[in-house]
Amino acid sequence: MSFCLETTQLTYRFTGQETALDNIHLQVPQGSIYGFLGPNGAGKTTTLKLVLGLLKKQQGHITIFGKPFEQHRVAVLRQVGALIESPSLYSQLSAVENLQVLQTIYRCPSQRIHEVLQLVGLANTGHKKAGQFSLGMKQRLAIAMTLLHRPALLILDEPTNGLDPNGIIEMRELLKTISREQGITILISSHLLPEIEKLATHIGIIHKGKLLFQDTLETLMRSTQQAPVLISTNNNTQSLQLLQAQGVHVAAANGHLLMQGVTKEKIALINRQLVLAGIDVYGIHAQHHDLEATFMDLINH
Numbered sequence: 419m420s421f422c423l424e425t426t427q428l429t430y431r432f433t434g435q436e437t438a439l440d441n442i443h444l445q446v447p448q449g450s451i452y453g454f455l456g457p458n459g460a461g462k463t464t465t466l467k468l469v470l471g472l473l474k475k476q477q478g479h480i481t482i483f484g485k486p487f488e489q490h491r492v493a494v495l496r497q498v499g500a501l502i503e504s505p506s507l508y509s510q511l512s513a514v515e516n517l518q519v520l521q522t523i524y525r526c527p528s529q530r531i532h533e534v535l536q537l538v539g540l541a542n543t544g545h546k547k548a549g550q551f552s553l554g555m556k557q558r559l560a561i562a563m564t565l566l567h568r569p570a571l572l573i574l575d576e577p578t579n580g581l582d583p584n585g586i587i588e589m590r591e592l593l594k595t596i597s598r599e600q601g602i603t604i605l606i607s608s609h610l611l612p613e614i615e616k617l618a619t620h621i622g623i624i625h626k627g628k629l630l631f632q633d634t635l636e637t638l639m640r641s642t643q644q645a646p647v648l649i650s651t652n653n654n655t656q657s658l659q660l661l662q663a664q665g666v667h668v669a670a671a672n673g674h675l676l677m678q679g680v681t682k683e684k685i686a687l688i689n690r691q692l693v694l695a696g697i698d699v700y701g702i703h704a705q706h707h708d709l710e711a712t713f714m715d716l717i718n719h
């Protein structure tokens with residue numbers, strides 16, 4: 419598989435502090451939306467800053483578009499769009515004027531300003547000044563600015579921070595559109611798993627400077643599938659004895675029985691056995707063991 423961005427043994431320590439990043443092997447596949455997840459202070463921003471050359475690398479290697487970053491810094495950064503921390507907008511200028519400032523630097527055609535504003539849904543904001551925009555609009559303008567020079571890789575550090583639920587949905591849809599229609603690889607950091615889960619194709623989970631998981635979202639989902647199963651019956655004591663006698667990992671919990679590690683075939687068998695023993699089964703359902711639980715499991719072990 420070809421990686422748009424790869425780090426090997428990336429380690430970083432702020433002066434006088436504990437190690438902020440410990441041996442990070444980040445592999446962001448070409449064309450992916452890579453969700454870089456971790457709680458506050460995990461090391462997400464530090465990683466992204468190193469990858470963009472905003473912090474001086476101490477140890478390890480960074481390869482972007484197959485090239486060692488340090489030797490090809492300028493060429494690589496020409497193809498990268500980034501939004502780290504809050505966007506720098508001119509609040510007294512309109513959306514178009516903000517983009518015109520960058521257009522001069524990037525020397526791209528005026529038509530491109532219209533294209534990116536259309537893409538982020540700000541084509542009709544006219545003379546309205548950026549300072550009067552909602553936070554969601556400011557964030558979308560900031561994304562437009564990162565897209566102006568047609569990057570192949572977009573690096574976004576917590577772009578949904580501070581947005582209301584509607585702003586979060588708009589941002590998610592925008593990033594999906596950018597990925598789908600422009601074929602841009604997106605590396606997005608967040609501490610919000612439910613947000614990343616709805617967006618990313620690939621996930622990296624970082625905690626205390628260590629990368630604990632990295633794979634497709636599908637693989638992470640699969641690891642959550644052996645969810646605990648809850649059974650409620652008219653006689654939990656008898657059911658518990660019957661199931662324990664058969665070697666099922668089962669325990670009583672809040673008026674239910676909780677079983678671990680059972681397949682769907684085993685659930686059907688258990689149901690039949692309970693009914694044959696004269697027990698009324700009121701309900702059997704898998705306890706919702708979602709990605710949030712898997713995420714918490716990973717960072718708490």
Ligand SMILES: Nc1ncnc2c1ncn2[C@@H]1O[C@H](COP(=O)(O)OP(=O)(O)OP(=O)(O)O)[C@@H](O)[C@H]1O
Nearest residue numbers: 432435438456457458459460461462463464465609
């Ligand atoms: N300039 C700095 N000086 C000293 N320590 C720092 C500095 N910046 C970050 N750190 C520390 O490095 C660790 C990683 O911080 P980082 O900002 O990369 O985490 P994060 O995952 O981006 O968190 P958040 O979601 O809060 O932004 C933390 O322990 C943080 O306190």
